[in-house]
Amino acid sequence: DAKTTQPPSMDCAEGRAANLPCNHSTISGNEYVYWYRQIHSQGPQYIIHGLKNNETNEMASLIITEDRKSSTLILPHATLRDTAVYYCIVRAALQSGGSNYKLTFGKGTLLTVNP
Amino acid sequence: GEEVAQTPKHLVRGEGQKAKLYCAPIKGHSYVFWYQQVLKNEFKFLISFQNENVFDETGMPKERFSAKCLPNSPCSLEIQATKLEDSAVYFCASSPRRGDRTRYGYTFGSGTRLTVV
Numbered sequence: 001d002a003k004t005t006q007p008p009s010m011d012c013a014e015g016r017a018a019n020l021p022c023n024h025s026t027i028s029g030n031e032y033v034y035w036y037r038q039i040h041s042q043g044p045q046y047i048i049h050g051l052k053n054n055e056t057n058e059m060a061s062l063i064i065t066e067d068r069k070s071s072t073l074i075l076p077h078a079t080l081r082d083t084a085v086y087y088c089i090v091r092a093a094l095q096s097g098g099s100n101y102k103l104t105f106g107k108g109t110l111l112t113v114n115p
Numbered sequence: 116g117e118e119v120a121q122t123p124k125h126l127v128r129g130e131g132q133k134a135k136l137y138c139a140p141i142k143g144h145s146y147v148f149w150y151q152q153v154l155k156n157e158f159k160f161l162i163s164f165q166n167e168n169v170f171d172e173t174g175m176p177k178e179r180f181s182a183k184c185l186p187n188s189p190c191s192l193e194i195q196a197t198k199l200e201d202s203a204v205y206f207c208a209s210s211p212r213r214g215d216r217t218r219y220g221y222t223f224g225s226g227t228r229l230t231v232v
Contacts, residue, residue, distance in 0.1 A: 034220065041228075043119075043206050044158075046220030085156055102148060102171060103208075103221065105158035 003027065003090045009110040012082075018075040020109055022088030025069040031092050033064060034103065035073045037084040044087065044105075047073065078113045085110050117141060119209050120189075121224035128197045128231050136227045137189040140209030146170065147190050148210070148221060149182060153203040161205075164190065197231045204228045 005023040012018040024033060032051050036044040048055055048062045050071070055062045061074040075082055085108040092101065120139040128134045140147050149161040160174040164184040175182070179197075184190040194201055208221040 036220075041204060041226070043208075043223030043225050044221075046222065049220060101146075102160050102163055103158075104160065105150075105156075107156045 003031075003104070004088045004106050006086070006088055006106060006109045008107065009112070011112050011114060012075075012078045014080060014113055014115050015077055018073075018078040018082065018111055018113070020073040020075075020086050020088075020111060021070065022073070023070045024088070024090050027068050027090050028092075031090045033062065033068075033071050034089045034091055035060070035062065036087045036089065036103070036105075037082075038087070038108070039081075039084040047086075078111075080113050080115065083111060083113045117222075119207055119222050119224035121205075121207050121227050122189075123227060124225070126227055126229045128229065130198060130231055131196050134194045134197050134201070134229055134231075136192045136205050136207075136229070138192070138207030138209075138224060139189040140207070141222055144209035144211055144222075146210040146221075147184055148208045149190075149192050150206045150208070151203045152206060152226070153200075158206075161192070194229075197229075199231050202229060202231045 003026055032049050034049040035047040038044045048057055048060050050062045050064055064071045087105050087108040089103050122137045145166055147164045151159045162172045162175045162182050163170040167184045179195045182192045204226040206223050206226045208223040210221045
């Protein structure tokens, strides 16, 4: 079962920041937070991941709370092409063993970017 | 190349027929994963490989489904005697070898849409 809770849908105006929340209150010490998105019916696309520090790359920023029970994905300037289902996933490190080293998808958040 | 190649893009099978799906992982990636997406948003993990060895098969249906990753060949997912409920998009993903710290994200292919009629 997915270990994360996300709102089913969100709207954002084009050019504004999109802030997508995720709760993962049962996360354990060796588990990473990953974000993926699926545009239309394409394959999921990796966005960003983190363990406990905030992370930023060319696509987005990831803010993880100090207790690691929740996180927020930030798309700083959303465009129409960012309309997609966004998945927040908690995944153990590879060293924790085979059955834990996989992505378990929940239902995600449908982000709709409006013109 | 830097993409996971899945073939065919679309596959139509009559109930009871066999279906075989292929996945070529990114060169140098050691891990391969298969997922089934039946309904929008609902992904089900099927099986993973570390090179040619099964790594985790906890999601694999016990009957009719099998998978292989052989050296110098695309990985394959085979469904014997397909049923209507097997209709889904099947995604394959690959991931770098253990200890690679340059990137931990999986790269997914564009999927194979299987329709069983």
